[in-house]
Amino acid sequence: VSPASSPFLPFPLSPLPFTRSKVMPSTAPTGPISSSSSQTRREGCPSVLLSTFRRCFPRRQQATTTSTSRGVPHSSPSPSRLRFGCSRLLSLMGSGVSSSSSPEPDEMLSLADRINGFLGHKPLRLSGMLKVTRLISESSIEERISLVHNRTLHTILELIGENSNADNHKPDSGGRRRQSRRNSAHASHRGVGYGHGSTRSRWDIERTVEERLAREEHLIWLLNALIAFIIGRDTDLENGRLQGGAEHVDVAADEIGQSALIPLLEYHLKNDSVFDVSEHMELYQALLEMAASMSLVGSLVPFLVAPYAPGAKSISKHLVPKFKDVMSSYPNLLKGQMGSPDFRMIDFIRKIERYSEIVMTICDRYERDHPVEETPTTRPSTSTTKRSSSEVAVLKAIPDSDNPAQxxxxxxxxxxxxxxxxxxxxxxxxxxxxxxxxxxxxxxxxxxxxxxxxxxxxxxxxxxxxxxxxxxxxxxxxxxxxxxxxxxxxxxxxxxxxxxxxxxxxxxxxxxxxxxxxxxxxxxxxxxxxxxxxxxxxxxxxxxxxxxxxxxxxxxxxxxxxxxxxxxxxxxxxxxxxxxxxxxxxxxxxxxxxxxxxxxxxxxxxxxxxxxxxxxxxxxxxxxxxxxxxxxxxxxxxxxxxxxxxxxxxxxxxxxxxxxxxxxxxxxxxxxxxxxxxxxxxxxxxxxxxxxxxxxxxxxxxxxxxxx
Missing domain, CATH: 3.10.110.10 (Ubiquitin Conjugating Enzyme)
Structure with a gap:
């Protein structure tokens, strides 16, 4: 009997979204089906469906013969019988099939519970983090406030801190530190520059790089989720204007500003290596997007203007301008030697310049409107000035006495x-x-x-x-x-x-x-x-x-x-x-x-x-x-x-x-x-x-x- 041509099938077989994994061995009926179980395993899901339908409905030939012998003309099954057969089939197939009106399990959970479920995966998964970013960006202000109260935002900030500090080594015990010093002292007695120890090291650079890239990828996902929380989906970041309110950010401003986010921005924006940045463009773009997003919310601007700790530098006054100028200098360097331009790098630099301008413009306006008691540090001049007679004075004014500091x-x-x-x-x-x-x-x-x-x-x-x-x-x-x-x-x-x-x-x-x-x-x-x-x-x-x-x-x-x-x-x-x-x-x-x-x-x-x-x-x-x-x-x-x-x-x-x-x-x-x-x-x-x-x-x- 061809499943597609059987009059007992109320719908065609091929479009059904059944998979082999949905057929559980414990639900397989006994009798005729069990006798052909080996063939079913070989032929896959279509054989299982065919055997199941044969169990639910008599064969067409058998039904015709029986009806003729009794003098009853053959007719199609009644709608009630079809419904009974279909329901029995669905019960045999398990929970893999649901009606269109039944709610998805995730839809019965709150927004915070759904997001926390994705964040709880170890390691984080791309599909889950994409859903997290979408759910947050499409949520209302009230729902985002609930994410703050339910500590979902706290979880995201904690994960950002974990992934940004992954390279830091935890301090060893005193005994291990002393042993390390002894080993270092011993190594200092070896030929410098020639290498030490066995050449059969277990260190695997490929694995090290893969692990670091995985942590970096997780960090990018988390930063995107936090950006979605701050500005939502209606804001076009390159326009430099926030669409909608920011009450949800005001509630969590201190938590965001005092998290590992600001040290993370400072650490990476200090990088003035074009080569290193070009190897991690996605991360640096996410970091600049984060800084620009924070600058659009008034309660977060102070964290960009003021250094977060003694000895630290202001993100808006020092780090962002310097980083912008380092990246802007690349297209003009060795111009004409690189053949075709690096369009991916050029597009990245364009975005960096735009996000940097947003940060610098808004933070400058904030400083004018909110003067501080201390004299603000002057932003370092990044334009190339012509060398003047001052350099001549430098060379001629060198004292005869050797003053190391001078x-x-x-x-x-x-x-x-x-x-x-x-x-x-x-x-x-x-x-x-x-x-x-x-x-x-x-x-x-x-x-x-x-x-x-x-x-x-x-x-x-x-x-x-x-x-x-x-x-x-x-x-x-x-x-x-x-x-x-x-x-x-x-x-x-x-x-x-x-x-x-x-x-x-x-x-x-x-x-x-x-x-x-x-x-x-x-x-x-x-x-x-x-x-x-x-x-x-x-x-x-x-x-x-x-x-x-x-x-x-x-x-x-x-x-x-x-x-x-x-x-x-x-x-x-x-x-x-x-x-x-x-x-x-x-x-x-x-x-x-x-x-x-x-x-x-x-x-x-x-x-x-x-x-x-x-x-x-x-x-x-x-x-x-x-x-x-x-x-x-x-x-x-x-x-x-x-x-x-x-x-x-x-x-x-x-x-x-x-x-x-x-x-x-x-x-x-x-x-x-x-x-x-x-x-x-x-x-x-x-x-x-x-x-x-x-x-x-x-x-x-x-x-x-x-x-x-």
Whole structure:
């Protein structure tokens, strides 16, 4: 019998919304159906329905035969019999089918109970959170007030706090902290930059990233739900006007303002890395939407204007304007090098600019209408002003005496605008006009090829993040110069940190991004080698090779190696922090066993004395005389501002060199002694250092030699 053609079926079989899961084994009838249960399992739901209908209604052939034998003509079943058969069928099929008039179970619950049910899922589910946002946005003001009284809003704010603090580690017990310190102390005795421990680490970066992205996704859902609570569905956020009342927000204003929401906004809006923001655009858009939504409600504006804690910054006066300007600068950076524009990023920046304008405009109006007792902090100027004669005054007013606090202020003002610059590395006919270690790789790669589009965009985002992320102070700094036409050809200048044998030196590097970047690490080469005559560090070879785990030139644990989530900035900071250290002698693997011993300290002192001389000769004198043209302004200002400190540094080296040479003569008979004059001729080197001192004493202010 064909189910679709049977006269006993009051409706066609195929459109019924039955599924296999709705047929419970306990409700299956016995008898004829049980004998074909194996076939039913094989054939699925249609077989179950057919067997059920055969149970409820006699077969057409059987009914016709019986009626004919009795002399009764065959007729269709009565409506009452059809209703009985259908009701029996529905009872056999269980609760999977309901009539159109029966209410859904969720509709019998209150709004707060329904939302709390979705929020109670661990982990949160996208489908549930979409329903939460829809239910809240479509609710009335009275219903939203009930969400406050029923602590539904409190639950949302708590979940926001949990997901925003997921990366913070809970404090361990005192014993575990002491053990951690002991382990750290032990690790400090190992070769720096080479990696420690077993290379078979259980750390899984893919799992770590997935967990972090899951928490971020949950945070976005919760922020969207809170935005729906504040402004509802009738408000078009980009218009900057709230539609409807805000009584429900006024009831919960203190709870919202004192929750983890404001610290969350402050933490993320401090991020000035375009690259990092571009990897989390959905989160940052939700955060700016949240700030704009809060600014539309008068009772929430004070929380955006005033810092939430001592030492914190105002969201509306400091963080939002700065974040807006950082993002707005990206489209103009390296313009013409990225091929087709990044439309997704451009649309994101447009929204950020609009939401930021809403926050700043409304909060400015609030401050004018509600003046505070204290003088409000002036919003930092974000427009690029022309450098004037004030910078000349900075360079000429530097005192002769070495004042660290004053020097730090002068140094930052004189060099900040030179920290990230462009220069023409490629001349006519596409040939490199300056020496570059990776010229062959650069010549063989076409950065404008469609296959290189993602690589170029990634590089551009990283470079856009650097101006605000590169370290710069009188003690140490990093300067980057990019080719005007290709953003993948870079030169870097790193200043040696104070209290190290590299102090005040300027060290040059070449950087190139391979064609499969960021899968592979950038290629780096060390150039300040005195034409291959000096090796500044166990990690730095005189042929330019840099031995560092993150560059893949040395084996290390998985978390120490390069991965696509790393950046060039991390490489540069690793070089400065792990290689240019106070005691580079112990960077050599195996030499850490001498650390803390009298013999090891003596070897380290003599090694540092050699590095100090190399720094004065090759990283200061040679740079001052024949430094790269692309960093000419940086070099001149750096040595002008640090000239007094360098003179004192040179004089100190001369004293220690003479003392060491004298000690070497007295201990020349000792077999284990390391004599300084075995490597250098003290008197010849003294003349070199004396000439450097003379040059620095006669140095003229760089503003008279080059243009500001």
């Amino acid at each position: 020097l730090a202020l002068f140094y930052n003002k004189a060099l900040k605008h030179l920290q990230m610059q462009t220069y023409r590395f490629i001349g006519d006919y596409g040939k490199l006009a300056v020496p570059f270690t990776f010229k062959k790789e650069a010549r063989n790669l076409n950065p404008f090829s469609p296959s290189m589009k993602d690589r170029t965009k990634r590089i551009a985002k990283e470079l856009a993040s650097m101006p605000n992320a590169l370290p710069l102070n009188a003690s140490n700094g990093i300067f980057v110069c990019v080719d005007e036409g290709r953003c993948d050809i870079i030169k870097v200048l790193i200043s040696g940190p104070d209290d190290t044998p590299y102090q005040n030196g300027l060290f040059e590097f070449d950087v190139f991004f391979p064609n499969n970047y960021p899968i592979s690490a950038p290629k780096c080469s060390f150039l300040t080698t005195g034409s291959g005559n000096v090796r500044f560090n166990p990690n730095l070879y005189n042929d330019g090779k840099i031995c560092l785990s993150i560059l893949g030139t040395w084996e290390g644990r998985p978390e120490e190696k390069w991965n696509p989530y790393c950046s060039l900035l991390q490489v540069l900071i690793s070089i400065q922090g792990l290689i240019f250290v106070k005691e580079p002698y112990f960077n050599e693997p195996g030499f850490e066993k001498y650390q803390g011993t009298e013999k090891g300290e003596e070897y380290s002192r003599k090694y540092n004395l050699q590095i100090m001389h190399a720094t004065l000769t090759y990283a200061i004198r040679d740079q001052l005389r024949n430094g790269p043209d692309c960093f000419k302004k940086v070099i001149q200002r750096h040595y002008w501002l640090k000239r007094h400190a360098i003179i004192e540094q040179a004089k100190k080296w001369l004293v220690e060199m003479k003392r060491d040479a004298l000690d070497a003569e007295k201990s020349s008979k000792r077999k284990d002694s390391v004599s300084f004059d075995q490597i250098y001729t003290p008197f010849a080197q003294e003349r070199t250092i004396q000439s450097l001192i003379q040059e620095l004493q006669n140095m003229q202010c760089p503003v008279d030699q080059c243009e500001l």
